[in-house]
Amino acid sequence: MTIAIYPGSFDPITNGHLYIATRAAKIFEKLTIGVFETPNKPLLFTTEERVELIRQSITGLPNIEVEAFGGLTVNFAKKVKAQAMVRGLRMSADFEREFDMAMMTKKLYPELEFVCLMSKIEYQFLSSSLLKEAASLGGDIDDLVPKHVAEALTKKFQAKA
Numbered sequence: 001m002t003i004a005i006y007p008g009s010f011d012p013i014t015n016g017h018l019y020i021a022t023r024a025a026k027i028f029e030k031l032t033i034g035v036f037e038t039p040n041k042p043l044l045f046t047t048e049e050r051v052e053l054i055r056q057s058i059t060g061l062p063n064i065e066v067e068a069f070g071g072l073t074v075n076f077a078k079k080v081k082a083q084a085m086v087r088g089l090r091m092s093a094d095f096e097r098e099f100d101m102a103m104m105t106k107k108l109y110p111e112l113e114f115v116c117l118m119s120k121i122e123y124q125f126l127s128s129s130l131l132k133e134a135a136s137l138g139g140d141i142d143d144l145v146p147k148h149v150a151e152a153l154t155k156k157f158q159a160k161a
């Protein structure tokens with residue numbers, strides 16, 4: 001069986017992430033979205049909330065699963081027996097970072113293939129951090145995330161106000 005992981009912070013999941021996951025799920029027989037528990041950046045949602053928001057986004061996609069992980073991503077790949085790791089590429093910011101990550105991944109686990117899929121034009125500018133900024137200021141983000149994610153963002157920012 002061809003298995004891939006799609007790791008990231010997903011704080012929260014956006015339509016850009018979902019676009020990549022949906023395409024990867026057509027290439028691989030099984031895709032496990034890996035929610036990194038402790039990324040090196042401030043988080044709005046807890047690990048459990050990030051996992052749950054993804055779970056609700058993938059109900060119609062039977063070969064996609066979601067799981068939280070800590071530590072090295074390559075160890076998570078080994079645990080779920082993945083042959084490949086999927087990442088998304090936006091036009092400007094991602095290439096250098098993803099290239100470095102691919103090199104490090106190759107060094108740590110040479111058998112794991114690193115597969116980058118290009119984002120589509122509508123989502124080129126979309127990142128979870130910009131999304132949170134826009135949502136916190138009351139911007140209309142309805143086209144950029146599933147409905148339940150928009151609601152979760154509204155609730156979070158209302159609770160913080």
Ligand code: ADP
Pocket residue numbers: 007008009010011014015016017020039086087088089090094118119120123124125126127128
């Ligand atoms: P990380 O903290 O690992 O970068 P993210 O949740 O920000 O986690 O992103 C996970 C993956 O999804 C990364 O490969 C990132 O480049 C990709 N990604 C994020 N936003 C988009 C988008 N709008 N279109 C395509 N890929 C994206």
